[in-house]
Amino acid sequence: MANLAQLDLRAKGRETRIRALLEDLVQAHIGVRPQYRMALAVWFDISPDGDDQFLLELMTGAPFDTDAQDRLPLLWQTGSEGSPYARVRVTSVDHFTSLLRTDPDQVAPYRRSYEVLYFDKKLLTPEVIEFFKIITEPPGLVKGWYLSESQYQMSNNIQGLLTRLGSARPEVGLVKTDESSDFANCRGLLHVEVSGKWLPLSPEGIRSYTFYNDWQSGVRVHFLFEGGSLYQVLKFEVKTEPEYVGRLLGRTPDDRYPEVYLRAVHAPA
Amino acid sequence: MTDTLKSICEQCTHLLDPQFEFIPSELQRHKEIILRDIGEIVSAAAAGQEKTVTVLAGGIFESVLYSFIQGQIEYIAVRRGGSFTFDPDGNLDNYISIFNRWFSEVFTIPDIVVQYRNFVHINQELQYPSDTCQIAAPEMLRLLDALLGKLTEYAKS
Numbered sequence: 084m085a086n087l088a089q090l091d092l093r094a095k096g097r098e099t100r101i102r103a104l105l106e107d108l109v110q111a112h113i114g115v116r117p118q119y120r121m122a123l124a125v126w127f128d129i130s131p132d133g134d135d136q137f138l139l140e141l142m143t144g145a146p147f148d149t150d151a152q153d154r155l156p157l158l159w160q161t162g163s164e165g166s167p168y169a170r171v172r173v174t175s176v177d178h179f180t181s182l183l184r185t186d187p188d189q190v191a192p193y194r195r196s197y198e199v200l201y202f203d204k205k206l207l208t209p210e211v212i213e214f215f216k217i218i219t220e221p222p223g224l225v226k227g228w229y230l231s232e233s234q235y236q237m238s239n240n241i242q243g244l245l246t247r248l249g250s251a252r253p254e255v256g257l258v259k260t261d262e263s264s265d266f267a268n269c270r271g272l273l274h275v276e277v278s279g280k281w282l283p284l285s286p287e288g289i290r291s292y293t294f295y296n297d298w299q300s301g302v303r304v305h306f307l308f309e310g311g312s313l314y315q316v317l318k319f320e321v322k323t324e325p326e327y328v329g330r331l332l333g334r335t336p337d338d339r340y341p342e343v344y345l346r347a348v349h350a351p352a
Numbered sequence: 353m354t355d356t357l358k359s360i361c362e363q364c365t366h367l368l369d370p371q372f373e374f375i376p377s378e379l380q381r382h383k384e385i386i387l388r389d390i391g392e393i394v395s396a397a398a399a400g401q402e403k404t405v406t407v408l409a410g411g412i413f414e415s416v417l418y419s420f421i422q423g424q425i426e427y428i429a430v431r432r433g434g435s436f437t438f439d440p441d442g443n444l445d446n447y448i449s450i451f452n453r454w455f456s457e458v459f460t461i462p463d464i465v466v467q468y469r470n471f472v473h474i475n476q477e478l479q480y481p482s483d484t485c486q487i488a489a490p491e492m493l494r495l496l497d498a499l500l501g502k503l504t505e506y507a508k509s
Binding site for chain 2: 100288290
């Protein structure tokens with residue numbers, strides 16, 4: 084581990100400042116053309132000491148199907164026309180996706196020492212997400228919905244439930260930590276989406292959620308997951324598990340997690 | 353037996369007795385607006401008005417963050433290496449992303465808050481099952497109460 088004397092704080096500070104200036108530029112671009120939406124902004128070929136910084140912006144919409152390039156002063160907010168500059172390449176998600184398929188050499192430079200500054204997962208293709216290694220969920224996460232008791236009772240079959248809930252964005256995620264060999268029982272960590280990333284709930288955080296409070300009030304609580312798994316909550320148990328951190332995108336401050344115990348059930352006939 | 357919206361609200365101590373140390377003292381009008389809206393959400397919760405609570409809670413989230421972030425401009429600027437410009441024309445989504453980025457040690461606001469607040473648009477609510485407000489309203493109340501509590505603690509620390 085580097086000691087303090089080895090850290091180049093000046094370089095670190097410059098990188099932080101350049102990143103902030105690029106983020107401001109991206110934010111300014113997000114609102115410029117309301118009919119087209121920003122899907123991704125990537126700082127690439129990173130070299131904070133250089134006069135030119137390189138930014139790739141992917142937008143939705145056909146007018147961006149060619150590579151446009153601008154050189155903009157990063158200190159525009161102060162009225163300065165001087166360095167550092169951002170060389171901004173703008174293209175569409177569709178165009179970039181087709182380049183990934185047909186001409187990988189052309190897009191390779193974008194992944195040279197890069198950092199994703201902004202993304203809107205809903206507007207990106209799986210290929211772009213994969214190319215830039217945008218990780219928004221931990222391995223094995225299944226997404227789903229809390230079913231209130233009345234929703235559960237109204238359901239005749241899983242397909243009907245999926246149809247009813249399928250258009251709603253999933254509100255909970257589950258990373259299983261253990262599962263019985265017959266798949267009838269499992270336990271795991273519940274997640275929620277925070278700024279586009281699926282993060283585990285903490286023992287304190289879970290208290291705000293209706294499913295947890297309903298369960299505490301003695302109501303039967305069910306989760307339906309994409310793919311059709313339907314589970315009933317058996318119990319919650321808070322555990323301290325520092326080793327979970329490698330499996331998750333975030334950690335709770337003290338590595339304590341409310342683990343949920345689930346049992347697979349059928350929809351009421 | 354689940355709690356009623358009224359009983360849930362009665363347990364929300366920070367909503368019932370809001371402290372605004374986390375809002376700069378010069379933003380008096382902001383405090384008045386938030387206080388008025390909190391009064392209205394408490395009344396709506398007492399009357400069991402789930403849709404009103406869901407949507408108004410989203411509005412209060414936005415007001416609280418809009419005011420809080422303005423008081424933290426210098427702090428955020430230092431963390432960003434020198435500058436931070438507050439955008440007064442932003443929306444709930446923007447303010448939540450700023451908050452989650454710089455204050456996640458204080459509290460994290462889940463994306464579901466924006467989705468539920470968007471029930472103000474019928475095309476958004478139609479994507480969810482008919483009784484979703486029954487789930488959303490208590491959740492929004494509890495999340496808002498937790499946020500107010502954490503911001504009050506933060507301001508005192």
